[in-house]
Amino acid sequence: ARALLERDARPGDAVALAPAWAERAREVIPPALPVLARTGRGEDLPGVRRVWLLSLPGAPGYDWQTELGLISRAARSTAAQRLGALEVTRHELASPTLPLAFLPDRLAQAEVSLGNAPCTAEGNAxxxxxxxxxxxxxxxxxxxxxxxxxxxxxxxxxxxxxxxxRFPGVPIGHALRGHAGAAGGGSRALGAPLRVAVQVDGEEVGAAEISGVGFAPFELSTGHLAGGLHDVTLVLTSAGAPGALCLDAETLP
Structure with a gap:
């Protein structure tokens, strides 16, 4: 499997495992290939064009749900290739999500402030x-x-x-999509509702109210700003203590 992926994988590829507990595969998968935790139709897979499914069909806990989810998202799928106890199939996504920019990857170039007080850069934080x-x-x-x-x-x-x-010089397309939720093991809820406002060049273009359990999605239209580079600012406010947060955002063509 490692030799096959090293030979045939290309940028935009990722790997899914079935059953999910088959974590030993991570030891041999080429490091450049991300391993997806979930691949269902409602799951965002930014930057992924093709998914290689490494499966153990006879193993305990195998239920075909991962394969069925990938087939439902694919424009085409290859026949299963048998490699010992493994089966390998490749699924080309019909509608891949290809962001113009993924804001968490731009934190090193960002400016962060709490109220009017600038925050201090400390390495990658x-x-x-x-x-x-x-x-x-x-x-x-x-x-x-x-x-x-x-x-x-x-x-x-x-x-x-x-x-x-504040993220300077971000390419803008038709939409900005993001997610926010409570970080930590299991299914946790935010300790208090969180408001995430999005500003482009200092003007608010929309906001989302996040609460409860899960990685809640939000999406704002930015089509009227498409085609250029803009300053994008995420503004987080809460009347309480939401606790440990995980937040992402990406601009879409």
Whole structure:
């Protein structure tokens, strides 16, 4: 399987495992290939064009749901290739999500502030003067049982002022899509509702109210701004203490 993927995989490919507990495959999959935790129709797979499914059809817990989910999303799928106990199939997504920009990956170029006070850059994170301490970093956090690459922050007390993350020179297309949720093991709910407002060049273009369990999606239309580079600011406010947050956002063509 490793030799096959090293030979035939290309940029925009990812790997899915079935059953999900077959984690040993991660030891041999080429490092450049991301491993997807979920592949259902409602799951966002930014940047992924093709998914290689490595499966153990005779193993305990195998239920075909991952394969059926990929088939439902695919424009075409290859026949299963048998490699010992493994089967390998490749699914080309019919409607891949190809972002113009993924904002968590741009944190190093961002400006972060709490109220009118700028936060201090510390390596790949920002530290903000607050009680208790508040920091923002690009990391991977578990939300609703799935690892998510995101911007994470822990707000254990009402911040008292908006937390603003400004990203300069972001390419804009027809929409900005994002997700937010409570980080941590299992299914957790935010400790308090969170408002995520999106500003483009200083003007608010929309906002979303996030609460409850899961990685809640939001999407705002930006078609009237498409075709150029703009400053995009995410402004987070809450009347309570939402706790550990995981937030992402991407601009779509």
């Amino acid at each position: 920002f530290s903000c003067a607050a009680t208790p301490a508040l920091s923002v970093e690009r990391t991977v956090r578990e939300v609703d049982g799935v690892p998510r690459p995101c911007l994470s922050a822990t707000i254990d007390a009402p911040p008292g002022a908006p937390l603003a993350l």
